[in-house]
Amino acid sequence: MDYLSDCKSDATVATVGGLNKYFKKSLIIKEMEVLKDLSKRIKKSLLFNKVTGIIVLVFPCIIHAQSGMNTNLPLLFQSGFEGTTRIVDGQLIGKDDNLKEKNDWVADINQFASGFCINFTSGTDEQRFAKIITEPGNPNNHVLHFQLNEGWLNGRSRLARAQFDLYEIKNGLKEFYQTIRIFLPEDLKVVREYPQAINWLSILEIWNNVTWMQSVPYGFRVTLGLGKPTAEESDLYFILDAENCDLSEDGRQRYSKLWVERNHDIKVPIGEWFTMHYYFKEGNAENGRFIAVLETEKNGKQTVYDVTNFTHNTNDPAPDGVTEFNPLKWYTSMDLANFVRDKGKALQIYWDDFKLFGK
Numbered sequence: 001m002d003y004l005s006d007c008k009s010d011a012t013v014a015t016v017g018g019l020n021k022y023f024k025k026s027l028i029i030k031e032m033e034v035l036k037d038l039s040k041r042i043k044k045s046l047l048f049n050k051v052t053g054i055i056v057l058v059f060p061c062i063i064h065a066q067s068g069m070n071t072n073l074p075l076l077f078q079s080g081f082e083g084t085t086r087i088v089d090g091q092l093i094g095k096d097d098n099l100k101e102k103n104d105w106v107a108d109i110n111q112f113a114s115g116f117c118i119n120f121t122s123g124t125d126e127q128r129f130a131k132i133i134t135e136p137g138n139p140n141n142h143v144l145h146f147q148l149n150e151g152w153l154n155g156r157s158r159l160a161r162a163q164f165d166l167y168e169i170k171n172g173l174k175e176f177y178q179t180i181r182i183f184l185p186e187d188l189k190v191v192r193e194y195p196q197a198i199n200w201l202s203i204l205e206i207w208n209n210v211t212w213m214q215s216v217p218y219g220f221r222v223t224l225g226l227g228k229p230t231a232e233e234s235d236l237y238f239i240l241d242a243e244n245c246d247l248s249e250d251g252r253q254r255y256s257k258l259w260v261e262r263n264h265d266i267k268v269p270i271g272e273w274f275t276m277h278y279y280f281k282e283g284n285a286e287n288g289r290f291i292a293v294l295e296t297e298k299n300g301k302q303t304v305y306d307v308t309n310f311t312h313n314t315n316d317p318a319p320d321g322v323t324e325f326n327p328l329k330w331y332t333s334m335d336l337a338n339f340v341r342d343k344g345k346a347l348q349i350y351w352d353d354f355k356l357f358g359k
Helices: 002-006 019-023 029-041 186-193 334-342
Strands: 011-015 045-049 054-058 075-079 086-088 091-093 113-119 128-134 142-148 152-154 157-169 175-183 201-207 219-227 237-247 253-267 273-281 289-296 300-308 324-333 347-358
Touching: 086 128, 091 113, 128 157, 142 157, 142 324, 157 334, 175 324, 186 334, 186 347, 201 273, 219 253, 237 289, 237 300, 253 300, 324 334, 324 347, 334 347
Parallel strands: none
Antiparallel strands: 011 054, 045 054, 075 347, 086 091, 113 157, 128 142, 142 347, 152 157, 157 324, 175 273, 175 347, 201 219, 201 324, 219 237, 237 253, 273 289, 289 300
């Protein structure tokens, strides 16, 4: 019954032996009367857990749709980019002293992964950068800032990229939950005018398995990004897809879409901080899961995507968990980056309060 943690006063829980045992002596009579009144006015469902003997009264009209998201996972790492956190030679190091545990970029990440760094895949400092800075307009907060000034050629690819690699995860994550605060500045609104549909502006990528090593078969990825559905001027929306990949002997990657999701009801917030919640569970068409939830100050939590489908290569006979993924990613085409440049802007994104739970 993981959904209880995602509900806002959505449920009343009581032991079969009586309400007093659960609410203890601190529950006053007035509160009991309020609960009785709510139970009368709101249509409710009755669930009974035979193992614990707990009755759960759920008000379905106000339960959030992200009920399938398991947030009850061990904390692996967290950082708000405070304290001694800094970037040295592409490596995030230091410690966020504002947090009590799992807050050291080297010591704590090394407990579960051995390959982590800021990655641009070529380019120059003038074309792109990643920095920890004071949040614009808030001198009391520090954030991680990615900026793409223009695109560049990388072999056969025309791209622009800044990302945090979390690779060589020990044992592989079968299930994980991530939260991250994001700010997209007003300059990003110029992307609305891009004269083509946008299907490539990634903010998260999960590899299960990687698609660039001959020694690793059954390539697969889930990608969440920002998109524009039409060549006409349009708002931006979150876009999601999953792909199998075959890697040829000459290194060419042949991706094939496995599933594609588009939601044009929830717009990408620009000019305000918002939080993204991601939940991934390795599985097949019946039990694989990916959920993306947007949380804003105005609207609270909104489920953007809740997918039950393959989250590994469909031909993989023995999936063994995610060992590589990019929890913070800002990756697009050279053409889009240069379009923004020509408008006198840059593609920028700010990250804060990164938390990762998993097993």
